Amino acid sequence: MEFTESQIERYSRHIILSEVGGKGQKKLAAAKVLIIGAGGLGSPAALYLTAAGVGTVGLVDGDVVDLSNLQRQILHTTATIGKLKVESGQAMLSALNPDVSVKIHPMNIASDNILRLIADYDLLLDGSDNFATRYLVNDACFFAKKPLISGSIFRFEGQLTTLRPNDGFPCYRCLYAEPPPAGLVPNCQEAGVLGVLAGTIGVLQAAEAVKEIVDIGESLAGSMLIYDALEMSFRRTRIPKDPTCPLCGPNPRIKDLSADYAVSCSL
Template identity: 65%
Template sequence: MEFREDQIERYSRHIILKEVGGSGQKKLLQSKVLIIGAGGLGSPVALYLAAAGVGTLALADMDNVDLSNLQRQILHSTKTVGKPKVLSAHETLTDMNPDVRVVPIQERLTAENVTSLFQDYDVIVDGSDNFGTRYVVNDAAFFLKKPLVSGSILRFEGQVVVLEGYRSTPCYRCLYPEAPPPGLVPSCSEAGVLGVLGGTIGTLQAVEVIKIILGLGDVLNDRLLIYDALSMSFRKVRVPKDPNCPLCGKNPSIRTVSGSTDWACSI
């Protein structure tokens, strides 16, 4: 592909980076990323990936924009309250960068449809808010050998990790073998969340996606990055692959995507 003059100007700060250059920008324009959730994490991920020129961005979310979302979900605005999040996101992202093909997926993610939804994308980003969805997303990404960039936020703390269990690095089940009992871990609607925390963690997720697409640097596929906003501190915790993991271990017992999702909301 050849760049148009307006593309050379739009992406000039990428193109002059020797680690990216014209060839790297072309990779971005030809890449396809699926984001689970158009909320507090999906918003900054989508905005920065669209700005970077990721060619196809799909967003899966079945919720409508609520006034309480606007404290952190920066894809949306007061005028889109009541509108499906994926359509609000489509409007915002295409206005930002018409180079980007935005694919709105307004349906519930299930064990039955997740494989078909994922198969055409290069990288999966998880911005969901519950364990059921995270296990289904993790398992589908594992079976399809798709890198999964997972983020989570609650109150004043956030986490980012890249999950590539089909390699020699852990999957989500290595980190969390079982979901905690219902009610033990509160949701954002129950415990609250600092709005800008989504921006911090979502931006870090976007960085990891771009690194994966371009093959740059070291991705967080064997380390969990933990951010504490109150102390303004980052720490990395090395996460080994669990040899007894039922999905990616030596003797797996999980052979197909199963389980249920509880789409309460995107974070």
Template identity: 50%
Template sequence: MLTPAEKQRYARHFTLPEVGEEGQEKLKQSAILCIGTGGLGAPAAMYLAAAGVGRIGLVDADHVESSNLQRQIIHGERWIGKPKLDSAKSRLLEINPYIEVECHETRFTAANAEQIASEYDIIIDGTDNFPTRYLSNDVAYLLKKPNIYGSIFRFEGQVSVFAPHLGGPCYRCMLPTPPEPGSIPSCAEAGVLGVLPGIIGSLQAMEAIKLILGAGKPPLGKLVHYDALNTEFRKFTLRKDPECPLCGNNPTITELIDYEQFCGLPSTSTMKEITVLELKEKLDTGLDGILVDVRTPEEVAAAALDGTQRIPLQELPQRYREIPTDKTIYIHCKAGGRSAKACSFLADQDITNTVNIKGGIDAWRDLIDPSLPPA
């Protein structure tokens, strides 16, 4: 039941016929999982907290960086270098002390997804990579929970609700196969206007609240596209694919799979890798090769290691011949993902003397030089 203080807090909801006191109690009894507390997860979680969703779960393993603050408004300056979950939980409880915030400080993977997601009514996908998008879709389908999808790119965003158990298609019906690795640049590579994820994340929160209340019509079988530059919303019809390997007539995916492999990302199991601590030892004794940084110029300008050759990953196909191949090539990026792609690309060019630096410059900051600015 709602306390007198909660009734006062949610007074503006009570006058809405679609909400009222009964609807507010539904919100209090609900539980929503937000995968990520970044550009999309930040506004979504904040509005869910303000609306009175009783239990909010957060999944994130990252630390707050200064480059996050332009769009991830749940975090603040004093939290730079600290876990995002600590920052997010503090802010949500400041917004609404009458809710519960549960933190899962880990990557959302096939190994833990079902255990984490099973405790919640709705999943909000606030991720920025294809393996986790397919994972959140699949686990939501297997657990018969709505998956509220959102994505952003520069000045454009998309929202939909994937819920085959409610009669709509799933994410795989819209995108049966993932794009080629590296074909779509990340936010770090392409940029994004900071306001945009606030709009899309708020729409995701709205759809979650509507589902809890049973109010209005969720965009089942619809993809809502927002063009910020032209201030236009467009709606596209999505159809359930009878051949979908997950929700189709003859499904072939009946359990969670290896999503990195499915999306064509390089496997690090056969790749030569070292930790930043091992790299530090080599640098102290004289590196037996060259160090290549494949981050964007903007990231490098914010924080970089001395003596690196700098070639952004997206420029590597045109510039890889600039790298001397008579020495070991140590490659690093922000967290190890793009550098693994670089190693894989060079291997395809028969350049196999590469070593991926696990954890990238983030790990260097955490384990070796905390004074290094976040980037």
């Protein structure tokens, strides 16, 4: 594909970066990225990927916009309260960059629909807010051989990692073998979350996505970044591939998506 005059101008600050250039910008234009959850993490990630000229941005979320979302979910506005988040998000993203094809999936993902859903995309961002979805997305991405950029937030703390288990790096199950049982971890409604924190982690997910697509810099695969907003500190830990991993280890127990995920995962 060739860029138009106005596209060259729109992406000029990328194109003059030697690491990106016209070649990298074309990779972005050809990329298809699916964002799981059009909420706190998905909002800033979707905005920056759309601004960056990613060719196709998919949003999956079955929820509608609520007033209490607006403290952090910047894809939505007071005027879109009550609308489907994916529709509210699509309007915002298309207004930001009409070059981008914004695909919407107003649904909750489940083990019987996720593989079909992700087949059309080449990179995923997980911005979901519950463990059932997180493990389901991890497993589906492993089977479908799609890289996954995982972000999560709680109160003042965020975690970020890139999962590429098919390239010799760990998966989410290597990092955390099992999800916490329901009831053990307070939810955001009880515990609260700093709105800006969602922005910080969501934007870092977008940054890692751009790097994966353009294939520059050092991937976060094999490491986890931990951000503490109160201290303004970033720490990085190493995540080895777990040789006993039930999904991506040499003797896997999980061979399909029939494991015990919640039937339908709330985003």
